[in-house]
Amino acid sequence: MKNAEISKRRDAAISNGVGMQTQVYVERALGSEVWDIEGNRYIDFAAGIAVVNTGHCHPRIIEAVTKQAQAFTHTCHQVLPYENYIHLAERLNDLVPGDFAKKTVFVTTGAEAVENAIKVARAATGRPAVIAFGGAFHGRTFMGMSLTGKVAPYKKNFGAMMPDVYHVPFPIELHGTSVAETMGALHKLFKADLDPDRVAAIIIEPVQGEGGFYPAPAELMRDLRKLCDDHGILMIADEIQTGFARTGRMFAMENYDVVPDITTMAKGLAGGLPLAALTGRAEIMDAAQPGGLGGTYGGNPLGIAASHAVLDVIEDEDLCNRANALGSRLKQRLESIRARVPEMVDVRGPGFMVAAEFNMPDGKTPNPDMTNAIRAEGLRRGLVLLTCGVYGNVIRFLAPLTIPDDIFAEALDILEASIDAVKGAAK
Structure with missing residues (x-):
């Protein structure tokens, strides 16, 4: 089966009122990783919208x-x-x-x-x-x-x-x-x-x-x-x-x-x-x-x-402290990116409930197009991201709190590369 094939069936069978941010159809998931029906692997920075804080299929x-x-x-x-x-x-x-x-x-x-x-x-x-x-x-x-x-x-x-x-x-x-x-x-x-x-x-x-x-x-x-x-x-x-x-x-x-x-x-x-x-x-x-x-x-x-x-x-597993440690590392990485990407006007959030907000070069007008482009580029590279905000110009980061350090580092590299790719394409 292919994602595109199931997507066509979805369009015929499911109400249009059920919105979807991706057309990635999951076959299995473990910890902070998911694999789709085509065998593609993704790092999950959505966690089912902050549901699997303890990771997918935690053995306990x-x-x-x-x-x-x-x-x-x-x-x-x-x-x-x-x-x-x-x-x-x-x-x-x-x-x-x-x-x-x-x-x-x-x-x-x-x-x-x-x-x-x-x-x-x-x-x-x-x-x-x-x-x-x-x-x-x-x-x-x-x-x-x-x-x-x-x-x-x-x-x-x-x-x-x-x-x-x-x-x-x-x-x-x-x-x-x-x-x-x-x-x-x-x-x-x-x-x-x-x-x-x-x-x-x-x-x-x-x-x-x-x-x-x-x-x-x-x-x-x-x-x-x-x-x-x-x-x-x-x-x-x-x-x-x-x-x-x-x-x-x-x-x-x-x-x-x-x-x-x-x-x-x-x-x-x-x-x-x-x-x-x-x-x-x-x-x-x-x-x-x-x-x-x-x-x-x-x-x-x-x-x-x-x-x-x-x-x-x-x-x-002391996940409260883990959330603070992960959030601190994420915000540090985002701030380093922000120093050269002025469209990223804010980085915020307590613990591991972190967001980055994007505006136009004037610094004031919301930039949902850039935000969604980063989300899509991240997905293309294997990182699942979510957007939010009244204007759709915020990326929110909700990875499982149990994400291993090596996978977290990999995800941050993908995130930075995705932002750079979108920023470069806009020039």
């Missing part, structure tokens, strides 16, 4: 899933419960930031985690409104895309969004938006359009994902926490892409001196199996009536088993 995760599959694969926890679901909730309650009693709910996807966090916040406060940020991404369900701060492709042609959802600008110094301006926009919102006593929650990504890998300033987090406390508003941290050692801490909110009331998580939680969760203050999480939360596949036994193994691997 495979062993845990295999053992669970031989026992039972599904009973629905709401019908016939199982102890390892409880144990994983206990582990997350201990790990999620916040020195207070916590409780957890398991669902299947990140969008579900966000949906349920909003449900819990509304039930706990008796209020309907929610505030999110421009550039945010919170999922493709109706509440998820309503919260998302980007129209195309997530909201385009899908009709009216959910009511009582409001957006304010996210502070990005590079784009001229300060924390003071963001907080000013919130206060103006409260004066002109929205009584703060109607607000159930403010939801924020500690590092914006699809929006461009912009870390939230510490000042913003402190100001938001105070604002929430002053008005009885709950603070929700969307850690779906930032969680599980990606930013050099188990959760990105550990990099701040405030804690949220509810944390959503998915992606890296179960090493590639569909599992998501929300963890929050016990009294808040208990606000929903029995039966109001959950789902048939929520906390599937295979995902639960995988997640236990993921948490063990992160601890035993």
Whole structure:
């Protein structure tokens, strides 16, 4: 079989609404490497969008899933419960930031985690409104895309969004938006359009994902926490892409001196199996009536088993420190490239959640064409890269945290060669 042959079948069988960044059809994967059906090898700097932080087919995760599959694969926890679901909730309650009693709910996807966090916040406060940020991404369900701060492709042609959802600008110094301006926009919102006593929650990504890998300033987090406390508003941290050692801490909110009331998580939680969760203050999480939360596949036994193994691997292989070391090396290499490629206007990100932003030679206008050309050239040379950002002018780097040093060095050489090739072609 050839990639091109399957691509034609894909066009005939799969909805056009399912976007794809490559036409590389995978046959097998191991660690930080994947091989396609034609035998071509690629270094994976996407990790399934920060899902396989522990690498493809980590032997301890495979062993845990295999053992669970031989026992039972599904009973629905709401019908016939199982102890390892409880144990994983206990582990997350201990790990999620916040020195207070916590409780957890398991669902299947990140969008579900966000949906349920909003449900819990509304039930706990008796209020309907929610505030999110421009550039945010919170999922493709109706509440998820309503919260998302980007129209195309997530909201385009899908009709009216959910009511009582409001957006304010996210502070990005590079784009001229300060924390003071963001907080000013919130206060103006409260004066002109929205009584703060109607607000159930403010939801924020500690590092914006699809929006461009912009870390939230510490000042913003402190100001938001105070604002929430002053008005009885709950603070929700969307850690779906930032969680599980990606930013050099188990959760990105550990990099701040405030804690949220509810944390959503998915992606890296179960090493590639569909599992998501929300963890929050016990009294808040208990606000929903029995039966109001959950789902048939929520906390599937295979995902639960995988997640236990993921948490063990992160601890035993010291992946938080590994993320910091890899991220430091990557940023050093990118900065050395940036010194001779002025279109690379910024290198940023905590731990191994790193991004490079590209603009036109004027330094101000986004340059999505160059960004996508680098991604395509990298793929041609055997390196899988992802783009992001409201303008599509950011390359994000999400390799598995377990990537060996020699393969990492090889990937950095490919990256530099790809940037140079695109830069040279543009002359």
